[in-house]
Amino acid sequence: MAVYTHVSAEALGEFLKRYDVGELVSAKGIAEGVENTNYLVDTTTDRFILTLYEKRVAADDLPFFMALLDHLAEKGLPVPPAIKDREGVEIQQLCGRSACLIKFLPGISLTTPTPAQAQAAGAALADMHRAVDDFRGERPNSMGIATWRPLLARCGADLDGIAPGLFDELSSALDRIEAAWPTDLPVCAVHADLFPDNVLMRGDAVTGLIDFYFACTDLRAYDLAVMHGAWAFDPAGPTYRSEIGDALIQGYGPLTEAEQAAFPILAAGAALRFALSRSWDWLNTPADALVTRKDPLAYVRRLRHYLA
Structure with missing residues (x-):
């Protein structure tokens, strides 16, 4: 995860209007990782991850990733599928990038696992x-x-x-x-x-x-x-x-x-x-x-x- 593309609060607020997820409360860029732009997004109803896909992730590959996540989620695995908007669309456009609003999962990542x-x-x-x-x-x-x-x-x-x-x-x-x-x-x-x-x-x-x-x-x-x-x-x-x-x-x-x-x-x-x-x-x-x-x-x- 990283931040390459900066998304204004106004642009993000408009983006969220496509979904039934409430209104924007806060958004914070996530610096870890190197692949995509990621924000931790809080709304009046829940918490999400907003991902904007940068150059290393080809737009043509996104349907495969989304289908795999949907398949694993349906099997009961703890994975974060993309949220569908009111029209049933998972893959959006934001700030000139393909983008998805993704389910937030609880838990912490480890530095020194046992x-x-x-x-x-x-x-x-x-x-x-x-x-x-x-x-x-x-x-x-x-x-x-x-x-x-x-x-x-x-x-x-x-x-x-x-x-x-x-x-x-x-x-x-x-x-x-x-x-x-x-x-x-x-x-x-x-x-x-x-x-x-x-x-x-x-x-x-x-x-x-x-x-x-x-x-x-x-x-x-x-x-x-x-x-x-x-x-x-x-x-x-x-x-x-x-x-x-x-x-x-x-x-x-x-x-x-x-x-x-x-x-x-x-x-x-x-x-x-x-x-x-x-x-x-x-x-x-x-x-x-x-x-x-x-x-x-x-x-x-x-x-x-x-x-x-």
């Missing part, structure tokens, strides 16, 4: 994967393995300004990952970005899975590998917390033998993906954006762990 919380989060991911057995929507992974080498090339020698020798290190890692990447594992609709800040909790209970804007069709075990790298290390990356990684996998449930064998390379691929995207954002985030940049080296350290 094993019990990691186990619950792993179980929630498994619940999601079971719930999409009959979901027919498909979307290629816009940040999947086919995109990593072009992204590496776009970052180019500027990577060495982040850390000396970083371009060569990531290029060598990508060679290894591409050579070992599996192609015959189970596939389903995946979240692909289920970091601790995208899981809301109360105590040890999951109350929300949010931010589905990288959701796509990809290897099921890759989704768990993304979670593993995001949850099982300290934020800066050098320390692996095995009790968290083990609890996450235990909560998720048994993997197939092929998924188990492929898991280290899937986790390395996930680490490389975030090292590259964070590097790109580090090098290209506008100076005036209200956004928290994330350290790419935290994922380089995870990558080294998985490849060791």
Whole structure:
């Protein structure tokens, strides 16, 4: 979440008139994240998240995201579907951007999860994967393995300004990952970005899975590998917390033998993906954006762990 597009109180008030949600009381920009513009919106009846979709989220992909959220909500999962306006429309236009008013879910995102919380989060991911057995929507992974080498090339020698020798290190890692990447594992609709800040909790209970804007069709075990790298290390990356990684996998449930064998390379691929995207954002985030940049080296350290 972030704020790139500034929405005036007047424009937001007019926008809300499309819905049966009462009148605007307050709105506050949310700085966390890097993808879209987000506001926490309070009205006279409830609380919502307003999301304006920036360049990385293609308007043509929004129907897939909304259909997936609606499907999961109908299955009883704690996800935030978009609110429909009086005409039954979910995807709107505001300030020149596609926009949605989204259900607010209670709970907090964690900085340092416990094993019990990691186990619950792993179980929630498994619940999601079971719930999409009959979901027919498909979307290629816009940040999947086919995109990593072009992204590496776009970052180019500027990577060495982040850390000396970083371009060569990531290029060598990508060679290894591409050579070992599996192609015959189970596939389903995946979240692909289920970091601790995208899981809301109360105590040890999951109350929300949010931010589905990288959701796509990809290897099921890759989704768990993304979670593993995001949850099982300290934020800066050098320390692996095995009790968290083990609890996450235990909560998720048994993997197939092929998924188990492929898991280290899937986790390395996930680490490389975030090292590259964070590097790109580090090098290209506008100076005036209200956004928290994330350290790419935290994922380089995870990558080294998985490849060791």
